Amino acid sequence: MTDPMPALISEANPIKSINGRMLQKLIKAGLTWLRTNQQIVNTLNVFPVPDGDTGTNMVLTMQAAYDEIKDSKETNFGKMAHLVAHGALMGARGNSGVILSQLWRGFARALDDLPVLENNDFARALAEARDTAYKGVVRPVEGTILTVAKDIAAEAELITPVTEDFIDMLERVVQAADRSVQNTPALLPVLKEAGVVDSGGKGLYFILDGMLRYIKGQALDISIGTVQPLSEMVFLNTLETVEPGQDYEVIVDFRPHNSLDLPVFYGTLEQMGTSIQVGEGEGIYRLHIHVPTPNLYSPIDYTRSIGTVTKVAIENLVDQMENKNQACDETQPIVSPIEPGQIAVVAVCPGAGIARVFASLGVSAVVDGGQSMNPSTQMITQAFENLPTDKIIILPNNKNIILAANAAREVSVKDVAVVPSKSVPQGLAAMMCLIPDGDFESVVKEMEHALAEVQTGEITFATRKVEIDGVQVEEGQIIALLNGKLICSCPNVEEALLSLLSKAHAEQYELITLFHGADILKTEAASIAENIQAHFQDQVVEVQEGCQPHYHFIVAIE
């Protein structure tokens, strides 16, 4: 979709009518622009319902509509519109997709097999689209895509007598759509509470706007400045690299005196710095920008000139960057795809690093959870429900999660086996025996067998004063557990590891893997590992980033 699309008319002549071929191009433009802004629409979700990816659903629906017509040689506008409607119907995904398909259905029906579309036909078709969409529900909820459809139909009706130029008409319709979208929070309280506009309406706006941009010859594959809800603004990624001229991160919350002219706003900011993001909510805008030192105060001065500044935060990026390199890498794992009939493994992982290790060994789904954050049965079921296979193995990796895993097996219609791994190392040992195409029962047996082949050590701190198995522990002390049993309490992590390893008779094993927790720095972990290697010279000592909470180290001895 990134191939450049030549503009329909570069010097914006009046267009009095458009035919089927032009509709084809307009649909493509609408789809492209919607896809470019898909993420913006996705972030507008209010309900955490599973089908909440409005942007994605609308893109898929429009894609199906475009697939239907992309090879068509049809020139008749009405017939082309019917093809679009058919494609949209077949590809409709989610609530917004279904409504979108109804809009196209009504649009097409109004036109029958009209050879070319003129402005009065366009208005008539938009009205019919609105009517059809409204018929599809007993209790239409206002402040949604339905309202936007209603408002653009009304606008089209108003301006038909005024202009014969399609560009003019479309421009006014797009403006009406924009106004209507901005007004949705006034009609629907949940939107207002969440500080967002309606996602479906916004999607419809992007489709129409894409058509207009195409006619005007504007770019369709570069998103305009992204204005997103405040709650969705995530700055984590922007920290990864610091380029020259990005010395400081400045975040300004401000309330503009007049409505914000985004293009001018962005234009001014671009002269000051990079990584510009603007968030909007409840009349307040949040500006995020990276600036070189000389421009440190320019964004603040500028926003003060156009509004009231409510809050300013400045952070030194270069300094942060140095710290960031030390902290745990929270990147989500990339799980391996699974094919029907294969055996899929779901692993419960207490940290992003451990999840990545499991993913690299071939698990198909990862559930976050571990000590003091046990996942629910539902979270486990959800993880594998949509996998395209019926053979599922669950690795709970914690003795407290085995029950939930068993419950997940009970409720699922799939063929589920729980390999009762009580710790991460056990789970990893079991993964070594996975043969995705193997016989289900024998693979499960192999994996269960592997559990016993590894010893698990854990280094954590005592949450209270206690005496177990003759070991006296004070609150806050570092303690070592071997296979779940408390074996010693030590003043520091390194000593705990050493006595753990000697208790485990690590000298008789081959490999010692240390998964360091979220509160241990990489450099720290590396130096500890070096000392351990010095004590156990015949064994291989490996360090992996585990990112697990509470546990300084999880140790696999095999």
Next chain:
Amino acid sequence: MSNENLQNEKIPLGSIKVSPNAISNIAYHATLESYGVVGFTSKNLVNGLAQAIVKDPTYGVDVHYDGKDIDIDLYIIIEYGTRIKSVAHSVSNTVRYHVEKSLGIPINEVNIHVRGLRISNLD
């Protein structure tokens, strides 16, 4: 209601009981706000007299509680020309979301029975 059991939750001050009737009410309203659904129809066709669309919130919604799980069955009529699978899917999601949000009790199953299509006008 086929089942007069009450949902029971013990709290230190006493207990909270939610009747299936209340649950079916929530499900009913959530369904009618879902796009594509134009009405409910009675569960069995004899009662329904040729699939008449009913307006009573207890018709067409069946809440089962077996002491452990809550299952909801919805007997609905869908607008002709919508993609039934997508509509059913989003009804199921919406109902589950709303009932779970109000009750705080997980729902086991939401079954959608599409009992008919309403044809508003012919294409």
